[in-house]
Amino acid sequence: xxxxxxxxxxxxxxxxxxxxxxxxxxxxxxxxxxxxxxxxxxxxxxxxxxxxxxxxxxxxxxxxxxx
Numbered sequence: 001x002x003x004x005x006x007x008x009x010x011x012x013x014x015x016x017x018x019x020x021x022x023x024x025x026x027x028x029x030x031x032x033x034x035x036x037x038x039x040x041x042x043x044x045x046x047x048x049x050x051x052x053x054x055x056x057x058x059x060x061x062x063x064x065x066x067x
């Protein structure tokens with residue numbers, strides 16, 4: 001997935017520049033890896049570092065967390 005832009009985010013340990021994804025632009029098969037931020041009309045959420053995100057055919061965002 002191509003991020004809408006990058007933005008600085010305080011992660012609790014430091015300030016990092018992370019990808020910002022617009023949920024409306026994510027299509028089935030889109031993938032990206034955290035750290036990232038996803039925004040949509042009614043919510044904003046963070047994808048932790050090392051987490052793989054994938055959009056399924058129903059537009060669900062499936063997360064696989066790093067161990």
